[in-house]
Amino acid sequence: MPEQTPATARSAFLEGAREISVLVPGIFPFGMVAGISAMQAGLTPLQAFGGSLFIFAGASQLVAYELIGNAAPVLLIVLAALTVNLRFLLYSTALAPLMAPLPLRLRALCAYIMTDQAYAFGYRRWTEHPERPFPQAYYMGAALPLLATWLSSTVAGILLGSGVPDEWGLQFAVPLCFIAILVPAVKDRATLAAALVGGSVAIMLGGLPWKLSLLIGALCGIMAGVLLSARPTAKEPGNA
Amino acid sequence: MPEPALLQLALTDGQVWLAIALTGIGTFLLRFVMFAAHGRIQLPQRLFDALKFLPPAILAALVLPAIYRSEPSGWAPREPAHLLAGLLAIGIAWRTRNMLATILGGMIAMWILEIWL
Numbered sequence: 001m002p003e004q005t006p007a008t009a010r011s012a013f014l015e016g017a018r019e020i021s022v023l024v025p026g027i028f029p030f031g032m033v034a035g036i037s038a039m040q041a042g043l044t045p046l047q048a049f050g051g052s053l054f055i056f057a058g059a060s061q062l063v064a065y066e067l068i069g070n071a072a073p074v075l076l077i078v079l080a081a082l083t084v085n086l087r088f089l090l091y092s093t094a095l096a097p098l099m100a101p102l103p104l105r106l107r108a109l110c111a112y113i114m115t116d117q118a119y120a121f122g123y124r125r126w127t128e129h130p131e132r133p134f135p136q137a138y139y140m141g142a143a144l145p146l147l148a149t150w151l152s153s154t155v156a157g158i159l160l161g162s163g164v165p166d167e168w169g170l171q172f173a174v175p176l177c178f179i180a181i182l183v184p185a186v187k188d189r190a191t192l193a194a195a196l197v198g199g200s201v202a203i204m205l206g207g208l209p210w211k212l213s214l215l216i217g218a219l220c221g222i223m224a225g226v227l228l229s230a231r232p233t234a235k236e237p238g239n240a
Numbered sequence: 241m242p243e244p245a246l247l248q249l250a251l252t253d254g255q256v257w258l259a260i261a262l263t264g265i266g267t268f269l270l271r272f273v274m275f276a277a278h279g280r281i282q283l284p285q286r287l288f289d290a291l292k293f294l295p296p297a298i299l300a301a302l303v304l305p306a307i308y309r310s311e312p313s314g315w316a317p318r319e320p321a322h323l324l325a326g327l328l329a330i331g332i333a334w335r336t337r338n339m340l341a342t343i344l345g346g347m348i349a350m351w352i353l354e355i356w357l
Contacts, residue, residue, distance in 0.1 A: 006286040026339030033343070039283045046257050052262030063302065071250050074259045081263040083300050085270050085300055092292050093276035093283055108267040111272035148248055149354055172322060172350050175306035182299035183333035198297035201306030208306050214301050217250050221297025229289070 012134035016121065016141025023117055026180070027146060028153040033173045034061050037159020040171065041069035045158045052154035056112070059181060059196065060084040062174050063214070072210040080214055091119040098126050098135055110139065116181070118143035161229065194225030321357050325350035 031052065038048035043065065051061050060081040091114055099107045122139030125132065132138075138167040164170050186192050198221025206212035250277075251259070274281065307326025321343055329346030336342070 012325065013271030029340055029343050040295035042250060043256055044253065047253075047260060051260050052258070054260055055267055056264075057267050059299070060267065060303075064259060068251055068256055068259060071312030074251070074262070076253050077259045078262045078266060081259075082266045082270070084293075085267045086291060087250040087294050088267065089274065090273055090288065093288070096274040096277070096279065100278060103252065104276070107275040108272060111275050112268060114271045117324055143347060162324065167349060169354070170347075172306075172325070173347060175303050175326060176346040177339070178299050178303045178306070179244045179326065179329045179346070180333050180339040182296065182340075183336055185295040185299060189292060194293040195296040199300035202301035202305045204306055206309075213305065214298065218298035221300060222293040225297065226290050229293075 007133075009076045010133045011136035011196055012132070012137040013141035016125075016138040016143075017145050018141075019144055020117065020142040024145065024149050027117075027149045028056050028156075029154025029173075030177050030180075031150045032149075032157035033170075033177050034065075034162065035154040035159075036161040036170055037062055037157075037174055038154075039158055039161030041065040043068065048152070048158045048161070049154060052163070054151055055081070056150060057081075057085050057088075057115070057180075058150070061180065062177065063211075066174070067211060069211060076210050077210055080211060083218060085217060087116075088114060091123075093118065094123055095126075095139075097137070102136060106136075110136070110143070113140070113143035113147050114144050115143060117146060190229040191224045193228045194221040197221045197224035320351035320352055324353055 002240065003143060020055075038051055038061070039045070043051070055061050055064070063084055064077050064081040066105055067080060069226070090110065095114075099110055118139060121142040122135065125138050126135040182195065186195050186224075198217045200214040200217075201220040202217030205216055274283075303326070307322050309322065325346050328349045329342050332338075332345040333342040
């Protein structure tokens with residue numbers, strides 16, 4: 001057994017926390033943008049904090065706040081935000097065997113603290129280093145600091161949100177956050193096609209109310225990606 | 241965007257809380273369902289494959305209209321500063337994979353371009 005192998009659940013937890021810590025400086029401004037845009041959409045400070053605590057999924061929160069600002073129907077807000085979060089079904093499926101030995105309560109906790117980053121770190125260590133013990137503790141160690149970062153940065157954004165003048169154009173930070181998540185999600189031709197089609201359709205349908213363009217654009221983009229990946233050309237190396 | 245005049249202009253406090261609560265419950269269930277199911281549920285492979293394209297498709301559907309805001313009557317971008325700063329931010333994200341650099345670079349570029357253009 002290599003020396004650096006963590007011997008206890010505690011050290012695996014700390015290993016996860018240490019490795020995820022490089023992401024905290026990037027997540028903090030994202031959380032501030034969530035707090036600021038909630039305030040600018042007319043939420044109360046408590047609602048803005050509640051959004052981060054109960055939803056804890058940045059992109060969907062930004063979508064929900066924009067629709068709340070537009071006074072969209074509640075069901076449409078929920079539908080749009082949940083569509084953004086459908087990707088958690090993938091993570092949940094991928095991590096399910098890892099979580100299976102845990103009692104239900106811990107599984108519920110692990111589900112609540114799931115993020116793109118915690119999933120990526122936890123899944124990588126579990127699958128690439130199956131010999132290292134306590135992968136669940138590692139996952140929690142990676143996930144919990146992001147929850148703390150998210151809540152504290154939301155509070156910072158709430159405090160700032162009411163004081164920032166409109167002329168600063170801070171709303172523009174919202175698409176910038178999305179860009180920072182979008183670009184790494186484009187990995188090959190099929191995902192690029194999904195992005196280009198999704199974005200173009202959303203621009204063309206921009207006149208529809210309540211961001212219906214978002215849902216229709218996403219659906220068209222998904223179809224483009226599926227079509228392209230179903231028929232790989234000779235030049236595309238076959239990868240899983 | 242113009243909205244039908246009969247609809248309310250702002251949500252009530254209760255409606256906002258309802259939206260937050262339902263989104264929160266739904267998001268938790270999306271995260272939890274496969275953990276709870278213990279292998280008893282299997283996503284259809286086609287849904288699984290399609291969901292892989294959700295992040296790029298929906299994020300681009302959020303980003304592109306936000307940086308390329310065309311005039312309602314045509315295709316010209318209404319705010320070239322947003323478009324240029326957005327494209328620069330895409331470049332920064334591509335090179336650095338860093339959220340802080342992307343946000344700061346994009347904001348600074350937008351401020352400079354708004355003064356300049």
